[in-house]
Amino acid sequence: MELKKSIGLGLLIFITAFGVSYGITTLQQNAKKAVVVKKTSTALDEESTEPKTEMCPINGAMMTKAQKDKWVKRRPLGIMIENHVEARPQSGISSADVVYEGVAEG
Numbered sequence: 001m002e003l004k005k006s007i008g009l010g011l012l013i014f015i016t017a018f019g020v021s022y023g024i025t026t027l028q029q030n031a032k033k034a035v036v037v038k039k040t041s042t043a044l045d046e047e048s049t050e051p052k053t054e055m056c057p058i059n060g061a062m063m064t065k066a067q068k069d070k071w072v073k074r075r076p077l078g079i080m081i082e083n084h085v086e087a088r089p090q091s092g093i094s095s096a097d098v099v100y101e102g103v104a105e106g
Contacts, residue, residue, distance in 0.1 A: 059097040 052062035058076060081090050083101065093099055 056097070061097075 048064045048066060050064040050066065052064055054063050054065055054068035055061070056063055056068075056071060058071075063071070081087070081093075083090075
């Protein structure tokens with residue numbers, strides 16, 4: 001009879017510990033998902049009623065003359081980021097004008 005009580009108590013402790021650790025892990029993951037990333041608006045994103053007659057030499061997008069004056073003064077920026085599973089999530093890729101992916105290791 002003592003063996004059954006010991007097994008039952010051990011099982012109860014195991015289930016309780018599992019439930020608590022699962023709950024804590026779930027709360028931590030939900031807290032990470034709740035972080036809201038606000039996209040910063042650049043001067044080139046502004047809406048205008050002007051016709052888009054100027055083509056950007058980097059990505060070929062059509063822009064207004066006011067937007068052209070702004071990107072002419074900016075320098076192109078090149079960034080290399082790692083594409084490994086442990087380096088994810090990468091941020092800002094969706095805001096890039098051009099994205100190249102190249103194999104760096106064989």
